Amino acid sequence: MAKISPQEIKELMKSTGVGMMDCKKALEEAEGDTEKAIVILREKGLATQAKKSGRIAAEGIVTAVVEGNVGAVVEVNIETDFAANNDEFKAFVANVAKTVIEKNPADLDALKAATISGGDKSVEEALQDLFIKIRENMVIRRFERLEGVLVPYVHGGGSIGVIVKLDTDLPADKVFQVGKDCALQVAAMNPTFLDKESVTQDVLDNEKSIILAQMAEDPKMASKSEQVRAKIAEGKVGKYYSENCLLEQAFVKDDKVTVGKYVQNAAKELGGKIAVAKYVRYARGEGIEKKADNFAEEVAAMAKGNN
Numbered sequence: 108m109a110k111i112s113p114q115e116i117k118e119l120m121k122s123t124g125v126g127m128m129d130c131k132k133a134l135e136e137a138e139g140d141t142e143k144a145i146v147i148l149r150e151k152g153l154a155t156q157a158k159k160s161g162r163i164a165a166e167g168i169v170t171a172v173v174e175g176n177v178g179a180v181v182e183v184n185i186e187t188d189f190a191a192n193n194d195e196f197k198a199f200v201a202n203v204a205k206t207v208i209e210k211n212p213a214d215l216d217a218l219k220a221a222t223i224s225g226g227d228k229s230v231e232e233a234l235q236d237l238f239i240k241i242r243e244n245m246v247i248r249r250f251e252r253l254e255g256v257l258v259p260y261v262h263g264g265g266s267i268g269v270i271v272k273l274d275t276d277l278p279a280d281k282v283f284q285v286g287k288d289c290a291l292q293v294a295a296m297n298p299t300f301l302d303k304e305s306v307t308q309d310v311l312d313n314e315k316s317i318i319l320a321q322m323a324e325d326p327k328m329a330s331k332s333e334q335v336r337a338k339i340a341e342g343k344v345g346k347y348y349s350e351n352c353l354l355e356q357a358f359v360k361d362d363k364v365t366v367g368k369y370v371q372n373a374a375k376e377l378g379g380k381i382a383v384a385k386y387v388r389y390a391r392g393e394g395i396e397k398k399a400d401n402f403a404e405e406v407a408a409m410a411k412g413n414n
Contacts, residue, residue: 168265258286
């Protein structure tokens with residue numbers, strides 16, 4: 108068997124868009140002949156992903172899973188919502204989340220190299236196998252792993268995934284509803300920060316400058332002294348806290364109290380300590396620029412190419 112160098116594998120990966128292990132196997136089968144290896148990959152339906160890898164995968168599933176005191180929020184993207192509803196794709200996402208929980212990978216590369224939960228292949232190899240069946244570009248976009256007293260929430264079949272971490276001296280089952288209510292709040296209101304103390308000075312300075320600029324455009328405010336306007340701006344920062352800090356937001360189930368007050372009241376009623384220590388919120392496709400394709404034109408172009 109020909110000895111395959113890492114550089115040869117890297118070049119084949121670059122030219123085909125196929126994963127490392129599949130490229131290595133193809134080169135071994137082709138005895139080091141790159142052209143033959145490409146044919147092998149094409150015959151297996153793998154090299155065609157290179158053509159699709161440039162297509163935007165902005166649909167998919169966000170999941171939030173907790174097992175015991177360990178949890179994971181994971182986003183896996185795919186091109187269409189139709190494919191996202193495929194049972195095998197859903198199972199793949201669930202297994203990726205379990206892999207994060209079980210293997211504690213350091214980053215995405217480590218996750219892809221890890222053996223997938225419940226299987227004997229790597230996560231990357233399992234993704235390639237799934238591509239052969241679904242034929243859409245798929246991307247494991249991001250994940251976060253947490254430990255502690257955790258409560259998950261998944262909204263809209265995978266459009267939003269949230270995990271809330273609680274600092275408490277009470278049993279996990281007693282504080283579950285508090286965590287669930289906070290997770291619902293995070294999903295619905297999308298706070299930028301946990302509390303006032305989490306807001307960085309540069310964010311506050313930027314907010315104040317925006318408020319001052321708005322006042323300068325208001326004839327009634329423009330006539331006031333700079334000192335007075337600065338004081339008014341300080342007062343208006345409070346609104347920023349109430350809109351952007353989880354614990355300062357009006358509680359969605361009872362807007363007469365803040366989320367922070369709700370948690371305090373629940374702790375008092377349950378006879379223990381409860382505090383929201385952290386939350387993670389992923390929304391499917393956020394920050395990904397979606398391409399507005401004309402599906403009819405795309406099909407027509409594909410048909411023309413096959414003639």
